[in-house]
Amino acid sequence: MVNISNSTFGRTHEAIDYHRYPLYTVVGDNMNLGAYIKNQGISVYSLSKKSSVPYTTLCSICNGTANVMECRVNTIVKIADSLGVSLLDVINGSLSIPQKYNFINGEIKIDSSDLPKALKHTIKELEEYDRNNDTMFYECADMLYMMADRFLKDGAIDSETRDKLIMKYPIA
Numbered sequence: 001m002v003n004i005s006n007s008t009f010g011r012t013h014e015a016i017d018y019h020r021y022p023l024y025t026v027v028g029d030n031m032n033l034g035a036y037i038k039n040q041g042i043s044v045y046s047l048s049k050k051s052s053v054p055y056t057t058l059c060s061i062c063n064g065t066a067n068v069m070e071c072r073v074n075t076i077v078k079i080a081d082s083l084g085v086s087l088l089d090v091i092n093g094s095l096s097i098p099q100k101y102n103f104i105n106g107e108i109k110i111d112s113s114d115l116p117k118a119l120k121h122t123i124k125e126l127e128e129y130d131r132n133n134d135t136m137f138y139e140c141a142d143m144l145y146m147m148a149d150r151f152l153k154d155g156a157i158d159s160e161t162r163d164k165l166i167m168k169y170p171i172a
Contacts, residue, residue, distance in 0.1 A: 033079065035095075051081070110161065
């Protein structure tokens with residue numbers, strides 16, 4: 001976060017990092033705020049409470065009677081931050097529904113009895129993370145990939161097992 005000083009009013013504002021939601025990719029058509037929150041199952045009232053933007057203001061934005069380009073920047077920042085989306089997506093009406101991933105492929109079976117202890121521990125830890133919301137899943141999966149490569153090189157696992165691990169726990 002970066003502090004931004006407003007010398008006109010003598011106040012300091014904290015800039016919001018809108019790239020902190022990297023776990024989602026988007027699919028589907030772009031939509032405006034009203035369609036987006038409806039599709040997400042979020043009511044205008046709950047968004048109003050969460051964002052501290054007045055209910056009537058949000059109603060006007062969502063039903064199109066208020067132009068987003070004419071709203072105060074602070075209002076749009078609060079909305080974007082509350083939804084966890086980019087400020088520009090709210091302004092441009094280019095919001096998209098996040099695609100949910102199933103990060104663990106349950107169809108791939110791995111015999112864990114032959115795996116080294118460290119690899120077993122990493123797999124157990126990996127499966128405990130919230131795959132849709134926890135960035136630790138990615139860090140742990142990266143660790144799993146590095147360990148699998150190392151154990152393959154050392155001869156502790158075969159290439160088929162390494163490939164199964166990567167297909168079972170994909171991060172891309």
